[in-house]
Amino acid sequence: MKVHIILFIFLCIVTPLQTWAQGGPPLITDDPETPPDGHWEINIAEQSETTNIGTLIQVPYFDFNYGWGDRVQLKFETGGAIFTGLQNNFEAGWGAGLAGVKWRFVDDDSDGFFISTYPQLNFNYFLTSSNPVLTETGSWFFLPLEFAKHFGPFAINPEVGYMFYNQGSNQYVYGIVFAYKTSKALELLSELHGNTNVDGSGTQLLFNFGARYDLSEGLSLIGSAGHTLQNYPNESSELLSYLGVQLRI
Numbered sequence: 481m482k483v484h485i486i487l488f489i490f491l492c493i494v495t496p497l498q499t500w501a502q503g504g505p506p507l508i509t510d511d512p513e514t515p516p517d518g519h520w521e522i523n524i525a526e527q528s529e530t531t532n533i534g535t536l537i538q539v540p541y542f543d544f545n546y547g548w549g550d551r552v553q554l555k556f557e558t559g560g561a562i563f564t565g566l567q568n569n570f571e572a573g574w575g576a577g578l579a580g581v582k583w584r585f586v587d588d589d590s591d592g593f594f595i596s597t598y599p600q601l602n603f604n605y606f607l608t609s610s611n612p613v614l615t616e617t618g619s620w621f622f623l624p625l626e627f628a629k630h631f632g633p634f635a636i637n638p639e640v641g642y643m644f645y646n647q648g649s650n651q652y653v654y655g656i657v658f659a660y661k662t663s664k665a666l667e668l669l670s671e672l673h674g675n676t677n678v679d680g681s682g683t684q685l686l687f688n689f690g691a692r693y694d695l696s697e698g699l700s701l702i703g704s705a706g707h708t709l710q711n712y713p714n715e716s717s718e719l720l721s722y723l724g725v726q727l728r729i
Contacts, residue, residue: 503626503637505543506690506704506722507671509655511637512584512596512626515547515728523557523702525724532716534565536614538575541724553582555600558607561614573609576616578602582626592630599623618647635659649677665694669704682712688720700726 503511505523515521523543529536541559548554561575580600587594603619624641637657644650655673662668671688690704706720 503639503655503657503671505726506692506702506724507655507657507669507688508673508686509637509639509657509671510582510598510624510626511639511657512582512586512594512628514551514553514582514584514596515545517547517549519547520727520729521545521547522727522729523724524727525702525722527722527724528720530719532566534563534569537562537564541575551584551587551596555580555582561609563613571611571613573611573614574607575614576602576608576619577605580622592628594626594628596626597624598626618645620645622653624653633661635661643675649679649681651678652676667692671704671706677712683710684708684712684715685710686718686720690722692726698728700728702726 503509504513505525522545523541525541525543526537526539527541528538538559538561541557543557544555546554556577556579558577559575561573563569563571578600580598582596582598584594584596586596600622601619602616602622604615609615621644622641623644624639626637626639628635628637635658637659639653639655639657641653642650643653653675655671657669657671659670660668669688669690669692671690672685673688674683674685676683686706686708688704688706690702693701695701702725703723704721708718711717
């Protein structure tokens with residue numbers, strides 16, 4: 481755990497600082513940005529996770545975000561869940577819900593420096609399947625801090641937080657996003673993201689690469705692909721993918 485935390489801090493310090501830090505979908509690490517007051521940001525996607533036992537696909541996956549004031553974002557996300565095993569077994573149902581409130585409490589446009597907190601609760605509700613293959617048992621609460629610094633066409637966006645589980649070990653969560661705006665329409669993204677069990681039982685570290693492409697002022701294509709660099713003990717490597725559209729209304 482200490483090695484990954486030291487690496488994360490080192491990357492934050494040595495990377496040149498200063499454009500909008502672009503975390504959030506299609507990546508895991510989030511950023512301090514919120515939708516404009518009274519406006520929606522809606523992501524509709526397919527996201528999948530493949531291991532040595534099969535593939536879990538969440539489709540259609542809906543991520544609703546609403547701007548409440550200039551610095552607050554309300555969020556709810558949920559979606560379908562499909563599991564296909566290596567022996568042609570098939571399970572389908574509806575996944576859990578995730579609700580959150582983001583508050584950007586440092587908003588310095590002159591320096592391009594931003595900080596937010598984004599408490600989120602993952603829970604099962606009346607639509608959620610009881611099949612443990614499709615959804616995790618129990619719930620979790622995530623309490624993070626997001627940071628952003630902008631510099632020309634580049635952006636850096638670290639996030640650190642603590643995950644509280646009502647079943648299983650709590651976790652330290654940390655991630656960092658690097659973004660580069662190659663043109664007015666295209667933004668390239670990369671991410672290093674980790675989860676470390678507080679009880680010392682293991683760490684998962686993954687790398688993601690993604691992009692956003694603006695088709696119009698209110699519509700973008702978003703996608704990413706990633707792979708674990710380190711896995712929890714006795715767990716196989718994971719291949720992740722995300723492909724969707726983002727609507728800004």
